[in-house]
Amino acid sequence: xxxxxxxxxxxxxxxxxKGAVSYALNGRPGVSKxxxxxxxxxxxxxxxxxxxxxxxxxxxxxxxxxxxxRRSARTLGIEPFFMELISGIEVALSAESYGLTLQIVxxxxxxxxxxxRWWGERRVDGVLLCDVGVDDRRLEWxxxxxxxxxxxxxxxxxTSVPTVWNDQSxxxxxxxxxxxxxxxxxxxxxxxxxxxxxxxxxxxxxxxASVALNFKSVxxxxxxxxxxxxxxxxxxLLTLPERPTAIVYDNDVxxxxxLGVAHExxxxxxxxxxxxxxxxxxxxxxxxPALTALSRDIHGHGSTAAEILLRIITxxxxxxxxxxxxxQCPQSHLTPRASTGSAPESVSAGS
Amino acid sequence: xxxxxxxxxxxxxxxxxKGAVSYALNGRPGVSKxxxxxxxxxxxxxxxxxxxxxxxxxxxxxxxxxxxxRRSARTLGIEPFFMELISGIEVALSAESYGLTLQIVxxxxxxxxxxxRWWGERRVDGVLLCDVGVDDRRLEWxxxxxxxxxxxxxxxxxTSVPTVWNDQSxxxxxxxxxxxxxxxxxxxxxxxxxxxxxxxxxxxxxxxASVALNFKSVxxxxxxxxxxxxxxxxxxLLTLPERPTAIVYDNDVxxxxxLGVAHExxxxxxxxxxxxxxxxxxxxxxxxPALTALSRDIHGHGSTAAEILLRIITxxxxxxxxxxxxxQCPQSHLTPRASTGSAPESVSAGS
DNA sequence: CTGAAAGCGCTTACAG
DNA sequence: CTGAAAGCGCTTACAG
Numbered sequence: 001x002x003x004x005x006x007x008x009x010x011x012x013x014x015x016x017x018k019g020a021v022s023y024a025l026n027g028r029p030g031v032s033k034x035x036x037x038x039x040x041x042x043x044x045x046x047x048x049x050x051x052x053x054x055x056x057x058x059x060x061x062x063x064x065x066x067x068x069x070r071r072s073a074r075t076l077g078i079e080p081f082f083m084e085l086i087s088g089i090e091v092a093l094s095a096e097s098y099g100l101t102l103q104i105v106x107x108x109x110x111x112x113x114x115x116x117r118w119w120g121e122r123r124v125d126g127v128l129l130c131d132v133g134v135d136d137r138r139l140e141w142x143x144x145x146x147x148x149x150x151x152x153x154x155x156x157x158x159t160s161v162p163t164v165w166n167d168q169s170x171x172x173x174x175x176x177x178x179x180x181x182x183x184x185x186x187x188x189x190x191x192x193x194x195x196x197x198x199x200x201x202x203x204x205x206x207x208x209a210s211v212a213l214n215f216k217s218v219x220x221x222x223x224x225x226x227x228x229x230x231x232x233x234x235x236x237l238l239t240l241p242e243r244p245t246a247i248v249y250d251n252d253v254x255x256x257x258x259l260g261v262a263h264e265x266x267x268x269x270x271x272x273x274x275x276x277x278x279x280x281x282x283x284x285x286x287x288x289p290a291l292t293a294l295s296r297d298i299h300g301h302g303s304t305a306a307e308i309l310l311r312i313i314t315x316x317x318x319x320x321x322x323x324x325x326x327x328q329c330p331q332s333h334l335t336p337r338a339s340t341g342s343a344p345e346s347v348s349a350g351s
Numbered sequence: 352x353x354x355x356x357x358x359x360x361x362x363x364x365x366x367x368x369k370g371a372v373s374y375a376l377n378g379r380p381g382v383s384k385x386x387x388x389x390x391x392x393x394x395x396x397x398x399x400x401x402x403x404x405x406x407x408x409x410x411x412x413x414x415x416x417x418x419x420x421r422r423s424a425r426t427l428g429i430e431p432f433f434m435e436l437i438s439g440i441e442v443a444l445s446a447e448s449y450g451l452t453l454q455i456v457x458x459x460x461x462x463x464x465x466x467x468r469w470w471g472e473r474r475v476d477g478v479l480l481c482d483v484g485v486d487d488r489r490l491e492w493x494x495x496x497x498x499x500x501x502x503x504x505x506x507x508x509x510t511s512v513p514t515v516w517n518d519q520s521x522x523x524x525x526x527x528x529x530x531x532x533x534x535x536x537x538x539x540x541x542x543x544x545x546x547x548x549x550x551x552x553x554x555x556x557x558x559x560a561s562v563a564l565n566f567k568s569v570x571x572x573x574x575x576x577x578x579x580x581x582x583x584x585x586x587x588l589l590t591l592p593e594r595p596t597a598i599v600y601d602n603d604v605x606x607x608x609x610l611g612v613a614h615e616x617x618x619x620x621x622x623x624x625x626x627x628x629x630x631x632x633x634x635x636x637x638x639x640p641a642l643t644a645l646s647r648d649i650h651g652h653g654s655t656a657a658e659i660l661l662r663i664i665t666x667x668x669x670x671x672x673x674x675x676x677x678x679q680c681p682q683s684h685l686t687p688r689a690s691t692g693s694a695p696e697s698v699s700a701g702s
Numbered sequence: 703c704t705g706a707a708a709g710c711g712c713t714t715a716c717a718g
Numbered sequence: 719c720t721g722a723a724a725g726c727g728c729t730t731a732c733a734g
Contacts, residue, residue, distance in 0.1 A: 004471055006727055017705045022729060032703060049471020053413070054727035056404035057710045064452075073438035073650055078633045080428035087424035090455045099474065101415075102453050104441045120355055120400025122711095123450065227637040253637070260639035282429045283634075286578040286604065288611035299424055357711055368721045373713060383719060405711035408726045473727095 005046040013042050025050070056122065064099035065089075065309060066124035068111045070131065073104070075225055078253055080281035081298060082130075085152070088302025089128065096310055098125075112141050119147045125313045128152060128305055129161070132197045150309040152301065153198050155326065162312065162325035164305040168198065169205035171294045171332035175276055176209045178334055179246045183343035184274060187215055188237040188244035190230055190254050191222040199250065202278070206248075217242060223254055230254025234261040238273070245343045246274035252281045252293070259287055259339070270341030280335055289338030296332040304329055356397040364393050376401070407473065415450035416440075416660060417475035419462050421482065426576060427455070429604055431632035432649060433481075436503070439653025440479065447661055449476075463492050470498040476664045479503060479656055480512070483548045501660040503652065504549050506677065513663065513676035515656040519549065520556035522645045522683035526627055527560045529685055530597045534694035535625060539588040539595035540571040541581055541605050550601065553629070557599075568593060574605055581605025585612040589624070596694045597625035603632045603644070610638055610690070621692030631686055640689030647683040655680055 007021040014021065016035060023030040024039040025048075031039070056062050067089065069076060076082055086100070093100055101124055105111040115138070118124045126148035129138055139159045142149040154163035179187060189206055192199040203220065210218040219237065223229030230253060237244055238261065249255035255277035259269070267273045269289050277284050280295035308325050358372040365372065367386060374381040375390040376399075382390070407413050418440065420427060427433055437451070444451055452475055456462040466489070469475045477499030480489055490510045493500040505516035530538060540557060543550040554571065561569040570588065574580030581604060588595055589612065600606035606628035610620070618624045620640050628635050631646035659676050 004473075008727075018728080019706080019730075020704065023704095026729085028730095030703070035703085047467070047471065049468055051408070051727050052472040052474045053404045053407035054710090055729075057402070057408055057712085057727080058729040060710070062404070073435055074633055076438060077431035077434035083428035083434060084424055086453070087427060087455050090453070094454070099452050100454070101450050102437070102441070103445070103451070104438050116398070117400055120398065121403040122355075123403045227633055231637070253633075256634075257637040260637050260641075263639035282425055282578055282604075283607075286582070286608040286611050287638075288614035290611075359711075369712080370714075370722080371720065374720095377713085379714095381719070386719085402711050405726090406713075408711080408728085409713040411726070 004051075005043075005048045006051070007048075010039060010042050010046065010048060013046070014039050060122065061313075062122050062125050063097065064101050064124050065093055065306065065313075066101045066103070066114075066118050066127045067130065068103045068105050068114050068127070070105050070108065070111050076104070078227070079225065079251065080283060081251070081279065084281070084298040085130070085302040088299035088304075089306040090302075091299075092303040092306035092310065098310065108137065112138065115142060115147055116145060119145050126150070126309045128309060132156060132163070133195050134197050134200050136197070148309060148312045150305050150312070150325075152305050153196075155328075156197065162308055162323075162327075164301060164308060164327050164329060166296060166301070166329050167331045168201045169209070171278075171334065172202060172205035173209045173212075174334050175248060175278075175294060176206075176213055176215075178336070179248075179274065179276070179340070180213050180215070182246075182274065182341060184244075184246040185216040185343065186242060186244045186246075187218045188247040189218070189220040190233045190237070190247060190249045190258065191220050192250040193224050194222050202250065217244075219244065223250070225251050225253060227253050227257035230257035231261045234258035235265070238262065238265055238267070246276070246340070248276045248278060250278050252277045252279055252283050252291070255291055255293075256283060256287060259291070269339050272344055274340040274343070276334075276340060278332075284337070287339075292337045292340040293335050294332040295335045297330060301329050355402075356394075356399045357402070358399075361390060361393050361397065361399060364397070365390050411473070412664075413473050413476050414448065415452050415475050416444055416657065416664075417452045417454070417465075417469050417478045418481065419454045419456050419465050419478070421456050421459065421462050424455070429578070430576065430602065431634060432602070432630065435632070435649040436481075436653040439650035439655075440657040441653075442650075443654040443657035443661065449661065459488065463489065466493060466498055467496060470496050477501070477660045479660060483507060483514070484546050485548050485551050487548070499660060499663045501656050501663070501676075503656050504547075506679075507548065513659055513674075513678075515652060515659060515678050515680060516549075517647060517652070517680050518682045519552045520560070522629075522685065523553060523556035524560045524563075525685050526599060526629075526645060527557075527564055527566075529687070530599075530625065530627070530691070531564050531566070533597075533625065533692060535595075535597040536567040536694070537593060537595045537597075538566055538569045539598040540569070541584045541588070541598060541600045541609065542571050542573040543601040544575050545573050553601065568595070570595060574601070576602050576604060578604050578608035581608035582612045585609035586616070589613065589616055589618065596623075597627070597691070599627045599629060601629050603628045603630055603634050603642070606642055606644075607634060607638060610642065620690050623695055625691040625694070627685075627691060629683075635688070638690075643688045643691040644686050645683040646686045648681060652680050 011018045024036040129151040132153035151163045154165035221233045277291045277293040280293035284291040362369045375387040480502040483504035502514045505514035572584045628642045628644040631644035635642040
């Protein structure tokens with residue numbers, strides 16, 4: 001038949017009621033084994049797939065999760081992070097037959113509006129919040145709406161929204177220890193957007209680690225994760241009178257742009273300059289020299305976030321303790337590659 | 352109220368029937384101006400958003416479009432192409448309040464199954480087909496299902512599925528003319544996966560253009576769009592006895608990996624080697640030297656595809672001529688940057 | 703174990 | 719211009 005089959009069609013063919021078909025299809029008690037098998041056989045033969053809208057309307061659930069991305073198309077495209085995250089999310093959702101609804105938004109206001117609409121429409125059962133900011137208004141917003149949510153990034157305090165996050169201070173310390181051991185004493189850092197929480201957290205981690213190691217100078221300049229800014233800031237750092245001998249970048253795209261600038265200015269790596277990318281991606285292995293990076297499992301990060309969200313959704317409005325659900329993912333670790341080496345005119349670390 | 356408001360709530364508050372509320376909300380005739388305004392005011396005040404599932408069930412439409420991506424998480428993440436495409440699609444869909452449902456699949460079989468399920472569930476009203484292959488089974492599949500679809504890539508012949516595509520031969524010719532003029536006579540090409548239609552089309556375009564220009568040698572080796580393959584094949588090409596003086600890559604990721612290998616082998620660009628990336632992305636501007644590339648508007652490509660799909664969906668099952676809907680997008684054009692220059696031991700083009 | 707019925711929240715002919 | 723009602727395709731108490 002050209003019309004897609006419904007449970008009514010199956011019921012008619014099997015000579016039972018629609019209710020019986022529903023029970024059989026959902027593996028519930030209430031139908032005999034023989035009837036169940038007959039119904040399932042007919043359903044399979046007809047190529048029956050239950051109508052989502054009807055089911056959603058009945059059970060008051062969308063069987064879908066939403067994610068709104070507030071980044072320009074260009075940043076999204078070039079940054080491997082998002083697709084890796086999304087594919088991790090996907091894995092967890094597919095396992096529970098949940099769909100993923102994606103929307104790209106241009107502003108915070110638009111994003112808030114999307115959440116209101118999605119939730120009002122019951123288009124989603126919950127949302128994943130990306131790029132958590134300092135004093136992020138979205139946390140309160142979703143809480144007020146009653147919209148289940150999980151924040152990716154953090155840690156966030158005093159919120160009812162569970163958070164999936166990575167510790168930033170230990171990997172930061174690991175990277176700086178490493179550079180220190182290589183003899184570097186003047187360090188530059190090209191940071192991310194200061195409004196993002198994870199940038200702020202790294203700022204702090206970087207500061208305290210630098211103080212502990214007693215570097216001669218540490219200069220952080222914030223960028224916006226784009227290659228343009230990465231290049232501009234690198235050019236700036238490398239033309240300072242007391243230029244750094246090593247630079248740490250808050251994302252891979254800026255690191256690669258920085259590498260380009262280093263080449264352009266005639267620096268040879270790692271002889272004249274060491275570069276570390278904070279967040280590893282296949283991009284870091286494509287360059288020459290390959291970039292030393294702080295690696296973490298972004299895919300797993302996405303899966304974990306999605307799993308927690310599903311748990312909250314399933315638990316329903318029964319109060320779930322967000323603190324109990326907040327999860328710290330395996331932390332980043334240093335993956336040394338060819339872009340880092342001894343500092344020029346090395347002051348040996350051991351001496 | 353904590354419960355999300357329905358038209359029944361509005362009807363009660365306004366003292367009218369649910370039908371009247373529906374007419375008012377949807378801007379249909381059947382309610383007086385005064386009543387309409389009163390209803391709208393109440394709806395706004397209550398923060399009413401219509402339940403998608405209920406509407407979908409009534410109008411038998413999902414108000415959503417699906418896209419299944421059959422690439423590994425790694426390729427998806429690193430390739431700017433997909434996010435740019437998706438963001439273009441998004442723009443067109445948002446304008447019509449359509450949602451985008453995304454799924455990552457591991458195999459063709461899985462992908463076909465997803466289409467069957469989406470369509471059966473009425474989760475989507477149509478799908479966008481990416482990475483169109485040679486003899487692509489999906490085209491017949493969606494046609495058999497009756498699932499509205501638009502293929503991205505092509506051109507595809509003898510199908511009822513409209514296609515949004517780019518001409519490949521003219522840009523190919525443009526790139527080769529340019530390299531010829533720079534004195535290059537031995538050309539290498541690192542292609543994409545041969546099973547993809549656009550790779551096959553480029554193979555052919557490349558062949559005929561090379562014949563016309565009478566290059567000394569042209570070597571195409573197919574890769575899989577990953578950096579690993581791009582690097583491996585580049586290493587192979589550059590260590591051939593009669594190595595090419597210029598290499599064209601079928602995507603930016605392989606081109607960047609190729610650049611890395613060139614650096615590693617001590618080639619200086621563009622003095623010793625010229626590199627062209629087919630498909631431009633911000634990545635091409637990050638490297639040093641920046642990569643000459645064949646640029647095209649991927650974002651616009653996505654929007655166009657989505658717009659056509661919406662047109663088909665709206666037109667319903669009334670036969671639409673796919674040929675009339677197939678669209679050729681503005682073609683790629685050469686953007687020369689610093690990675691291309693005169694061939695070593697140049698045979699001047701003019702002489 | 704099974705059937706008949708109500709209900710989810712909309713839309714839309716059909717009467718008044 | 720308005721109201722009452724049926725219907726979209728499911729799920730799920732409630733009787734038998």
